[in-house]
Amino acid sequence: MRSSKWPLSLVMLLTCQVLLLLLIRQVRGEESHCTSVAGMVKLLDLEAQLIDNLEDYAVELEKKLETVRRSITSLRLENDKARSSTEEYLSNPLNSFSLIRRMNRDWMIWQLYMEDPIGLPQVEKIQELREHMPTNTDVEEAVTALDRIQNTYGLKVSHIAHGLLNGKQYNVSFTALDTYAMGQILFDQENYLAAASWLYQSIVLMEVYKLPAPLELSKNEVQMVYAETLLKLNQNADALKVVNIALTDRPHDIKLLMKKSEIETLIRTGTKSAPLLKKTLQVQGTEAPTAYQMGCRGQFPASTDGRLHCRYNSTTSPFLILAPLKMELVGLDPYMVLYHDVLSSKEIEELQGMATPGLKRATVFQASSGRNEVVKTRTSKVAWFPDSFSPLTLRLNARITDMTGFNLHGSEMLQLMNYGLGGHYDKHYDFFNQTNSNMTAMSGDRIATVLFYLTDVEQGGATVFPNIQKAIFPQRGSVIMWYNLKDDGVPNTQTLHAACPVIVGSKWVCNKWIREREQLFRRPCLKKRL
Template identity: 35%
Template sequence: METVRAIAFLLLFFFTWAKAELFTAITDVEPLLETHKRIIDDLDDYLQKEERRLFTLKKHLNLYKREHERAMDDIPNYLGNPINAFTLIKRLTADLDFIEDSIKIGTEYIKNVTMNHVDVKYPSLEDLTGAAQALTRLQETYYLNVHDLAEGILNGVSYSTPMTASDCYELGRTLYNDKDYTNALAWMKEALRKYKDENVMYPFTEVDILEYIGFAYYLNGDVKTALEWTQRLLSVDPKHVRARGNIPHYQKTIAEQEAELKKQQRGETSDEPEEEDGQDYELSEYAKERKVYESLCRGEMEIPHEITKRLKCWYVTDTHPFLKLAPIKVEQMYVKPDIFMFHEVMTDDEIEFIKKRAKPRFKRAVVHDPKTGELTPAHYRISKSSWLRDEESPVIARITQRVTDMTGLSMLHAEELQVVNYGIGGHYEPHFDFARKRENPFTKFGGNRIATVLFYMSDVAQGGATVFTELGLSLFPIKRAAAFWLNLHASGEGDLATRHAACPVLRGSKWVSNKWIHQGGQELLRPCDLEYQEEGIIRKIPRPVPKTSR
């Protein structure tokens, strides 16, 4: 509108000035032909830009409509796809800013109107960063191909519309700002590929993408490739100031690296390995566990035959008279430590009641800080949770009673029922449920967490397994079932073999609820003995084996 007003004012000024002075001499009118030509060119340029802008806005609108129709057909399944979830957040953050810049008056009006409705909310830039990190987490854990993800493909199956060049660019930029240069590089290359195929006006250019790619290579330590991409950038924009400044810096760095390499080849530098400090050791141990964790998440490992041959299934009928009529189905999943799966122990009506009661109270899930004992958010646990008390409803009280029936343990010092819904790529990295000696214990609960009951309140289309990294055991969610294990030895020492994790949710929505049971009240039900386990020492456990095709 501002441009239109300016041109209208220019035309008005031109015609006013012409009527006042130019009719007296033709020679004074002739220079106005050049002015007239400039106005024609300006109007023509403006209209072309307007047409491109409207064309771009129409493409955005049509894309939004298609995606929204697809989402409304099956909301849980649509949002359970991490690609769809990321693009939805991007539409309402970066894309909305672009649209506002393209047509400010209309968009400001629309946004102001929608903001006045209490049921409308916009994601934040933190949400966009979290969604980008989630896609990267899924990509690394499940060996997903970036090109396939950009085309809306998960494990060979197309579940969503392809991402645009803008989607890939924003994802790459977000990861770059988060200092994840390796993954930022992969997504920027996808953005470049799509940018060349799409005839769309974006708030970035090919030069912007090339600059990110070149500098990402440099930050990853590949200076030669960084130089090549920067030279490619200059072939597109020879006057690019930063690129021209980076070229001599890259050339100097390459020369220094080559000189250092020649010194090493001549034996002028010491080739003795540096001593590994404690931090390096911890890092290597973390890397080993991480490898096992990701293999278990992909379902690539299985427990050895010496364990599987001892596993059994049975019905529990003796802990409550009602179980004579409706026995609990028990499947043993591991021996020493004993891990069980109770099947069909929660009804669909109970699940929907719990979800409905928990949703309004959801907050980001927290963990116990080992130093303070306080609950705090952590990057390694991505989910939202809330707590439900027995006193709130007979349904919650009935679930707690059922835990007693299943486990034979007292609920005198059990925690409230924790309800959890995992987010985009939601996960919880390897951890213990019990407090270790150096950590602040659960004093208000009458002792440490002796046992865990984990109810699965949804099936998960892909991913989301509960895995035990020391045992090589993967438990994939089965709706209405519950996993159960003891966290402590009979002596009260923590069982280090119970270290476990929640794998990232690849597709679907994962709902669980936890009942953590404490030592208080179990004295007569599960007496202690003198079995002792030294801190940091895990008893000998049969090693898991890679899964073989049968």
């Protein structure tokens, strides 16, 4: 009796393959193309390779086409010669033999030549490069990022599709393939209102621009998805109009006729779709913006506090007596200051060069699991550097001490971060507020945050404090510093903050979280447990 068990060698082989696939997926998950502008640069290089490969394919096609056309000319000349004087031609035994031989052998060779596939090396090259291309997850993240930009800044879908971003026109626009992908994925995410807007834009673009082969998009297909989306929004009458318009082009299409009958039944019986999600019921652009959205849009009122001022700071450390820093007092609760012209262009370029090769997807500490995890609320890539990594990091930490007056011993490493498409960090606190946690047991909680802006950002990317209505927009070479804890060491909930989505630009920042334990003699009014 034959055993039903698989051979051990086969089981081991399959196990290795599964583990390899999981490892590849994990690595590619960390790659996350759209979460960093610096990380997307290599996609352009990859696309250039694909275009070169397609050109090689075209060359192979042209070679074959040239061979065929050249042969057609000679073959037709011989055939025309024979048909012009058929009897005379065929009466010659040489011509007769040649005709029989050609018909028996040459055309078999031509059949094989025509069946022979062209460009197999180029096809294999694309397959080889596929593992470095964006995945479906990457596309979904990019769709979510664009939807985040639209909602945060109150933009119109039609404006985005035509390159009008937050009031500024750019020389770029979407194709119907772009808008259709947005609509499809938002539909799958059950964000039907946003999906409907993007699908409508697809239909509008298809009326104006025709997509080249082989990328043609079926207008009928888009109309069907659009009608389905309208049904999800309980807009049955509008869905019926869309189907009727589609039927004018394809009056005998079975799917369209069945969909029309289905919608007419819904209208006649007054049936509605399932209850819609809250996010779908919201009418974009009509609801009052939240404090966070107002901050991102630059709509916070100007401060009238006369105590806030600008000055040259020469007192925090002895070194500042010789080289004072431009300091702007931004807030008192929490204490928050903005330093200007802290970093030179050369230092910024060096920091970016250090970080780019090692950028990885940013994570957030989750108290529930006790570890750092990738989350949708933070989309960027980071690289960490010990204080003694290079002369530059040593200088940077000395400068932080000069600005804050704090002892950096026991504090966290420098973190360099680059934001990508719609990159953001949702509302959060920097403090842990966990007395017995491993995160605070050794060095205490995060007493202060120091955030360097390495680049200007053309649009978006502000650091917003919604509870105190403060928004700091990135300025190349500047630094924002604030206290996360009150004088008695209690976490200050006024420090709730967020990094607004980047609309246009590459946002680079570098931050340092300073721990409280070593500040015992720098700020003596801390928790008694210290």
